[in-house]
Amino acid sequence: MTVPAFELSDLTVRYGPVTAVDGVSAGSAPGLVTALLGPNGAGKSSLLRVLSTIAPPSSGTARVFGHDTRAEPLAARTRIGLVFQERALDTDLSAEQNLRFHARLFGVGRARAREDILVLLERFGLAGRGRDRVETLSGGLARRLEIARALLHRPGLLILDEPTNGLDPEARQTVWDDLIRLRSELGVTVLYSTHYMDEAELADQIIILSEGRVAGFGSPGRLKSELRSSRIVLVTHDDDTALARLAEAGFDAVIDSDGVAVRCREPESRMAEVIRAAGPLVRAASVHHPSMNDVFLAHTAANRDREAADGTVSCP
Numbered sequence: 001m002t003v004p005a006f007e008l009s010d011l012t013v014r015y016g017p018v019t020a021v022d023g024v025s026a027g028s029a030p031g032l033v034t035a036l037l038g039p040n041g042a043g044k045s046s047l048l049r050v051l052s053t054i055a056p057p058s059s060g061t062a063r064v065f066g067h068d069t070r071a072e073p074l075a076a077r078t079r080i081g082l083v084f085q086e087r088a089l090d091t092d093l094s095a096e097q098n099l100r101f102h103a104r105l106f107g108v109g110r111a112r113a114r115e116d117i118l119v120l121l122e123r124f125g126l127a128g129r130g131r132d133r134v135e136t137l138s139g140g141l142a143r144r145l146e147i148a149r150a151l152l153h154r155p156g157l158l159i160l161d162e163p164t165n166g167l168d169p170e171a172r173q174t175v176w177d178d179l180i181r182l183r184s185e186l187g188v189t190v191l192y193s194t195h196y197m198d199e200a201e202l203a204d205q206i207i208i209l210s211e212g213r214v215a216g217f218g219s220p221g222r223l224k225s226e227l228r229s230s231r232i233v234l235v236t237h238d239d240d241t242a243l244a245r246l247a248e249a250g251f252d253a254v255i256d257s258d259g260v261a262v263r264c265r266e267p268e269s270r271m272a273e274v275i276r277a278a279g280p281l282v283r284a285a286s287v288h289h290p291s292m293n294d295v296f297l298a299h300t301a302a303n304r305d306r307e308a309a310d311g312t313v314s315c316p
């Protein structure tokens with residue numbers, strides 16, 4: 001059986017009276033990219049701090065490639081590459097010096113460090129910039145250097161806390177290209193926190209945290225298809241008549257901004273039936289799936305009640 005790259009079991013993190021992480025169980029097989037998505041204060045950083053061995057859990061366990069972060073912090077830590085939300089480079093030193101310092105800290109031998117530093121500088125767009133002081137690098141390049149540094153001791157799990165915070169759209173895109181390439185080229189398991197929907201959508205699986213709890217889990221596609229708000233939308237010559245015909249056939253349709261809409265769990269398989277029921281008035285028909293934003297809103301606390309009230313399926 002493959003050992004999970006990380007595994008959280010009933011993990012709880014408390015700060016005095018505040019419960020930041022509340023009984024979270026989740027994990028990832030090696031080689032996957034996982035997004036930890038949640039609004040401000042959902043507990044993302046607290047969870048990542050425990051998994052990174054920086055803080056102990058209040059209860060429950062966190063394991064990295066089978067190593068308990070509390071009982072075997074060193075074994076767990078050497079398997080993790082960490083990129084913090086805050087910049088953690090020495091800006092007075094050169095890019096290369098920052099990398100060499102990290103290599104020494106993690107006991108990487110000189111010859112291997114020299115070789116890997118060259119490869120990493122090249123891979124992260126820093127070839128020719130190794131001797132430049134960090135303070136002369138753009139925000140995007142500095143972030144790429146941090147990712148390179150996190151990989152220097154060849155960890156199996158790369159953990160990034162909001163890695164694109166403060167970067168412009170172009171630099172964000174470059175960082176994402178790097179991370180996706182890491183998975184395909186090096187097979188590194190990646191776990192990152194974000195509150196950007198488009199960034200979460202790049203992952204193989206998403207853990208949605210809300211008020212410290214897992215509110216949703218799955219691939220972006222699965223999370224969307226689970227949401228009961230996929231719609232078949234008809235553009236018709238006469239919406240009112242189409243609506244009446246659909247009602248006669250047992251479909252609870254509505255007229256919304258896109259046309260005559262019928263909510264369905266598996267809209268593709270019901271499309272022909274809905275078109276037949278509406279009759280010859282139909283000019284065009286399409287399927288509208290929910291966006292990642294809809295998924296997020298449906299799973300976060302403030303909107304759960306609304307979804308429960310609003311999420312009825314109108315296909316009979």
Ligand SMILES: Nc1ncnc2c1ncn2[C@@H]1O[C@H](COP(=O)(O)OP(=O)(O)OP(=O)(O)O)[C@@H](O)[C@H]1O
Pocket residue numbers: 015018019020038039040041042043044045046047195
């Ligand atoms: N050191 C601390 N002492 C007390 N409370 C804390 C501490 N760190 C975090 N918290 C509280 O724990 C909760 C979760 O915070 P955390 O930073 O883990 O959330 P987050 O999802 O990472 O938020 P953000 O997206 O804003 O970074 C919040 O209510 C926060 O105020």
